[in-house]
Amino acid sequence: MSIRLLALVPVAAAVSLALSAVVDAVALPLFLDTTGTILATALAGPAVGIATGIVTSAVNTLRNPTFWPFVVVQIIVALYAWVAARAGLFRSFRTAVPAGLGLGVIASVTSTPISYVVFGCTTTGGIALTTALGKALGLPPLGACFFGSFVSDFGDKAVTFALVTSVLHALPRRAAARFPWALRAIGAA
């Protein structure tokens, strides 16, 4: 890994964690905690994205220990973002938002077994309440858990993909060209 890509990892991980302050300001039910992972992957490929995801989870764990088991989700997000970048799906909102919705489904499918087995579906207040709603609707325990994860992940990942698309297009071409995957991700190379 080159020095520039090594320097990108902590910056991208810190972006994921600092965006919570922005989310608080607009009071939307979003996490955006995979923004740095997706951005790093779109800029520099899967190895940098996976490293960013692992570092994000490790540092997030120091704030809230329940994040560590979900490191697997960060790795899957990085791999999915790499496929999306290779396919140039960050070229516009029209391609990025559906890709983000697809990631929402995959992320909720991945996080449901972890949430169910390790935490009994109580990872955050919002997920616990939507899981309770799923139970009240008559879903089985695992189905209710998936419902809770799906409601929180589906929109979150679409917004994250849209945000990363905005960033990639707002980057000056000269700056984007310094990262190996940036231009291909937006369909410019």
Next chain:
Amino acid sequence: MTGVRLHPFTLLAIAGALPALAWILPAPAGAAVTAGVALLLTLTPGALLTPAASPGFTVSGSSPGRRPGLVVLRTAVLTAAPFWLFLLLLHDVPTTLSIGLRITTMVASFVWLVAALEPARLVEAMVAAGWSASIAYLLAATLSAVPVLKARAQRIVEAQRCRGLSSRGGIAARLRALRALALPLVLSALHEVDERALALETRGLVPGIHRTPLAPPPDPVVERAARWVLLLACLSALIRRLM
């Protein structure tokens, strides 16, 4: 307030072994024991709560004569409490007890770890153990970058509000506000990458170079043996559980 200064790897081993045992040992008895041990740990003299050692927690509000351990215990209890509430909402009492004690073990272990582990000592220990300086840099740089970027995010929020940006209204308006707030933050962070890369090159942090730690934390034989004992205890408990 030096107290017992365990080696960073020993702290990590304890904080990792307790949750592992909580999930491996039969519940609720096994998890009750590990939760008790983890909560007791938060009261130990090694659990010093200093701003440098605890990025997620502060001691503001604690009275001058208060033992830091009590603050750590309170943090652990307050962090674990919502899980019990949600577990009761979703499960019956025996399941709540089993999962709740396991989560309490994990929360208390990590809250204790955060209070007792100094990132700088961890970096020194990793470098002394022959780990790549790059890995140590990734952890230390992220820990130091998060508060900087959070403060910058707050300044951007205030600046955009001064320019008339409204973060209220319907979902579409809030999403537009989110873009106006997040974009400057992410772009400014990306522009720092080159500066950081230059600084790393200047300091000789290139891949494949082994650095010499300035003050490596002492790693007594007793602690090294204790770490192996913890690992073997987890493995034997797992094998017994599976058989």
